[in-house]
Amino acid sequence: MGIVAALVRSSFLVNSVYAESGREHGLTSQQGQLLCVLMPRPYGMGELGAMLGLAKSSLTGLVDRTERNGLVRREADARDTRSVRVALTAQGASLAREFYDGTCRRVEGLLTGLGPAERDVLAGLLARVVLDNEVPVVFAAQEEQAPGDRES
Numbered sequence: 160m161g162i163v164a165a166l167v168r169s170s171f172l173v174n175s176v177y178a179e180s181g182r183e184h185g186l187t188s189q190q191g192q193l194l195c196v197l198m199p200r201p202y203g204m205g206e207l208g209a210m211l212g213l214a215k216s217s218l219t220g221l222v223d224r225t226e227r228n229g230l231v232r233r234e235a236d237a238r239d240t241r242s243v244r245v246a247l248t249a250q251g252a253s254l255a256r257e258f259y260d261g262t263c264r265r266v267e268g269l270l271t272g273l274g275p276a277e278r279d280v281l282a283g284l285l286a287r288v289v290l291d292n293e294v295p296v297v298f299a300a301q302e303e304q305a306p307g308d309r310e311s
Contacts, residue, residue, distance in 0.1 A: 172269060180262040184254060189213075190225050191262070194247065194255035195298050201246035203236060210295035230254060262298075 160168075177188040184191070189211070196202065196210055208218045222245055225231045230251030236242040247255055270278060 173266065176262060176265045176269070180258055180265060183261060184258050186254075186258065189221055190228075190230070191258050192297055193221060193225055193245075194230060194251060195259055195262075196296075197231065197245060197247045198252070198255050198259065199299060201234065201244040203239075203242050203244050205242075207245060210297055225251075259298075 174188065177191055180186075181188050181191045186194070192211060193207070196207065202210070204215070204218060204222070207213075207222075208215060211218065211221075213221065222231060222233070226233065229248055231245050232248050233243040234246055236244050270281075273281065
């Protein structure tokens with residue numbers, strides 16, 4: 160299998176893991192992504208739109224639905240009174256952690272056929288692709304999430 164097919168097919172595989180985790184927790188894949196993005200700290204709507212690759216109207220709808228479910232809240236931005244930031248509620252933070260942990264377990268399960276050295280090589284190569292292409296941190300590794308940054 161060539162690299163393009165392997166990357167495209169692996170993205171479908173990861174998307175199916177997100178969907179499965181979402182169903183387990185009563186979330187859409189996009190709601191799960193939103194919760195994971197907000198785990199370290201609140202973000203402004205513009206930042207969220209850029210990170211999630213969503214148009215303003217789509218993001219507003221996503222935040223509205225997630226807010227109605229009691230998982231996020233809008234709060235005033237102390238630096239810009241015209242803007243709002245989106246933050247996890249206590250319920251949202253708890254669900255985000257469950258969703259994140261379950262998704263990590265499922266993705267880890269996809270790699271059972273690889274040994275430790277192969278996992279390290281794969282992680283290094285994928286990290287380079289992600290960093291070279293400046294992919295936003297929409298699913299932070301445990302070590303990327305500073306516990307002191309968490310606000311809820």
